[in-house]
Amino acid sequence: MKYTLKLQLELVVVVVVVVVVVVVVVVVVVVVVVVVVVVVIVVVVKVVVVVVVVVVVVVVVVVVVVVVVEVVVVVEVVVVEE
Structure with a gap:
């Protein structure tokens, strides 16, 4: 059981x-x-127009970073709980 759990964690x-x-x-x-x-x-x-484009790009990048951080945090929580 522990072996499969470890395998799952590695996966x-x-x-x-x-x-x-x-x-x-x-x-x-x-x-x-961009x-x-x-x-x-x-x-x-x-x-x-350039200013508008830059603002849009910054917003998109921030959103992507936040999503990635949340995914990593969720996965870490799952790993810790197991």
Whole structure:
């Protein structure tokens, strides 16, 4: 019983690591794309649009970080309880 539990915990840790890595990669890609878009907008359009885009990006990144932190905390709680 303890052996299977340990296996499950290791599996949970692996899943969490994979999820975190995927989220980080996605965030990096999104940020790069947004930076490129912002540069294009700066070249083409006015500064007001850029400010709006930057605010939206910051909000999205904050939301993603909060979600990731919550997922990790929940998983840690589950691991501790088991």
